[in-house]
Amino acid sequence: MSRDYTRRDVLEIGARAVAMAGLGGFGTLLAVKAHAGDAWWIDPDKCINSRLGTAGAETCQSCATECVLTLSAIRAVNEFSKCGRCYVCPAYFDIHSAAGPDGLPSKKLCPRDAIERLPIGWIDPEDPANNFYEYVIDEALCNGCGLCVMGCKEPAGLGSVRLEVNHDVCLDCNRCSISTACPEDAYARLST
Amino acid sequence: MKYRRARRIGHSRGGEWGFRDALRAVARDGEGRWLLVGDEQVVVFTSDGEPVRRWATERPGWAAAVDAEGRIWVGEEGRIEVFSPRGRLEDGWQDELFARVTALAVTGDEIFAADVGSRWIHRFDRDRRLLNHLGDRHRKGGFHLPNGVLDFALDVDGTVVVANPGMHRVERYAPDGDLLDRFGAFGQHDPAAFPGCCNPTNLALGPASEVVVSEKAGPRVKVYDRAGGLLAIVAAGADFDPDCKNMDLAVDASGSIGVVDTVGRQVVVFDRVAGPEPAAARGAPG
Numbered sequence: 001m002s003r004d005y006t007r008r009d010v011l012e013i014g015a016r017a018v019a020m021a022g023l024g025g026f027g028t029l030l031a032v033k034a035h036a037g038d039a040w041w042i043d044p045d046k047c048i049n050s051r052l053g054t055a056g057a058e059t060c061q062s063c064a065t066e067c068v069l070t071l072s073a074i075r076a077v078n079e080f081s082k083c084g085r086c087y088v089c090p091a092y093f094d095i096h097s098a099a100g101p102d103g104l105p106s107k108k109l110c111p112r113d114a115i116e117r118l119p120i121g122w123i124d125p126e127d128p129a130n131n132f133y134e135y136v137i138d139e140a141l142c143n144g145c146g147l148c149v150m151g152c153k154e155p156a157g158l159g160s161v162r163l164e165v166n167h168d169v170c171l172d173c174n175r176c177s178i179s180t181a182c183p184e185d186a187y188a189r190l191s192t
Numbered sequence: 193m194k195y196r197r198a199r200r201i202g203h204s205r206g207g208e209w210g211f212r213d214a215l216r217a218v219a220r221d222g223e224g225r226w227l228l229v230g231d232e233q234v235v236v237f238t239s240d241g242e243p244v245r246r247w248a249t250e251r252p253g254w255a256a257a258v259d260a261e262g263r264i265w266v267g268e269e270g271r272i273e274v275f276s277p278r279g280r281l282e283d284g285w286q287d288e289l290f291a292r293v294t295a296l297a298v299t300g301d302e303i304f305a306a307d308v309g310s311r312w313i314h315r316f317d318r319d320r321r322l323l324n325h326l327g328d329r330h331r332k333g334g335f336h337l338p339n340g341v342l343d344f345a346l347d348v349d350g351t352v353v354v355a356n357p358g359m360h361r362v363e364r365y366a367p368d369g370d371l372l373d374r375f376g377a378f379g380q381h382d383p384a385a386f387p388g389c390c391n392p393t394n395l396a397l398g399p400a401s402e403v404v405v406s407e408k409a410g411p412r413v414k415v416y417d418r419a420g421g422l423l424a425i426v427a428a429g430a431d432f433d434p435d436c437k438n439m440d441l442a443v444d445a446s447g448s449i450g451v452v453d454t455v456g457r458q459v460v461v462f463d464r465v466a467g468p469e470p471a472a473a474r475g476a477p478g
């Protein structure tokens with residue numbers, strides 16, 4: 001491999017990484033902006049399921065249980081620019097479950113089977129560690145229980161999964177019942 | 193093989209010689225002094241932990257290595273800086289190959305720099321001519337580094353031992369990039385295996401080429417023999433804050449292990465002591 005070729009390679013990889021990183025964090029604001037005016041919003045730096053510095057805390061499920069809708073208006077989203085594409089994702093797997101024949105955890109973490117594990121590119125069937133995966137959350141199934149958010153939180157994961165209000169279904173109640181129940185003051189009204 | 197928690201090196205966060213935002217790397221020099229790298233500074237302590245000197249780096253430091261002349265090489269974002277033993281800047285090496293240099297090794301003939309942008313280790317001669325990369329032949333395009341850190345150590349036989357956390361492995365390479373050997377597998381319950389999404393995060397070698405690794409979530413330090421047999425669990429559980437991650441390591445000739453406590457921003461030192469092998473260390477590697 002010549003020096004020129006490898007240098008170019010590295011620079012392309014670096015540029016891609018920078019471009020990806022630049023996209024991170026805009027998803028929430030864009031979603032809120034699509035609904036101009038006031039809107040309910042979850043502050044990921046306050047929600048105990050995503051806030052740093054609370055490793056080992058119990059998952060808060062109030063977003064799933066307190067919404068007035070049958071299927072909560074809260075859902076989990078995976079911010080791909082932050083995701084490590086790990087083959088053992090602690091948001092997807094119950095990493096404490098016994099290992100299966102392939103050496104991977106035998107149980108999934110999501111109680112609603114709302115997360116899909118999609119291989120990226122060609123798959124090495126002999127060596128599960130040799131593969132990348134994309135984890136896609138089905139918002140029609142997710143009820144925002146937060147288990148996967150807690151599983152992915154730093155340092156266990158990379159903090160790429162967080163809870164968001166699905167403004168397409170949220171009724172925008174005057175006094176959101178989740179905001180009343182939220183033990184962390186993470187559920188707030190955001191002016192756009 | 194047994195270890196005892198012996199002392200802490202470095203001042204607490206608010207202390208005069210402390211690290212305000214981040215302590216990221218540790219190294220020992222030929223005199224047994226501790227070099228602590230983080231924020232935008234290098235801080236030197238005696239082997240007993242007395243502060244000696246400190247100096248500023250141009251950018252936040254991520255790695256440190258000491259060459260045979262006692263010069264201190266610091267890996268940064270986009271740059272490597274080389275300082276005299278007293279901290280005078282001798283050289284600033286900027287290269288488009290460096291996105292973030294998180295581990296370094298310098299021999300009489302060669303320089304190895306671990307870069308998280310490419311996910312490769314770059315190997316140069318001392319005139320800074322690129323010789324080759326390590327990790328570029330991985331089918332994943334490089335080492336798999338969800339934690340944003342690539343760590344390695346040079347063994348006495350010239351081979352390069354690398355932590356590949358996204359594959360739960362320790363890999364041994366020839367300097368030209370040929371993969372020679374590897375050990376490790378995912379396992380949440382077997383102490384010899386590597387848990388979570390991506391471990392081990394950091395790696396160093398002991399005086400008899402033992403492989404010392406650190407893990408995140410929960411933070412743990414372990415020692416393996418060259419073939420991957422678990423020799424000791426040095427630290428776990430209450431030894432570190434559960435949010436510690438990417439805990440860099442430095443091992444001296446007596447086998448004492450310095451571990452970066454990334455939350456407390458100090459180095460915790462574990463001395464090797466004579467005694468029976470701990471029961472947990474007798475398991476087979478995962």
Ligand code: SF4
Nearest residue numbers: 067068170171173176
């Ligand atoms: S505003 Fe109403 S519908 Fe929307 S999340 Fe809160 S309780 Fe659910």
Ligand code: SF4
Nearest residue numbers: 110142143145146148
């Ligand atoms: S928030 Fe709960 S229901 Fe939704 S994907 Fe995560 S684990 Fe499944």
Ligand code: SF4
Nearest residue numbers: 047048060062063182
């Ligand atoms: S109620 Fe508050 S703390 Fe609980 S999951 Fe929702 S936003 Fe997070």
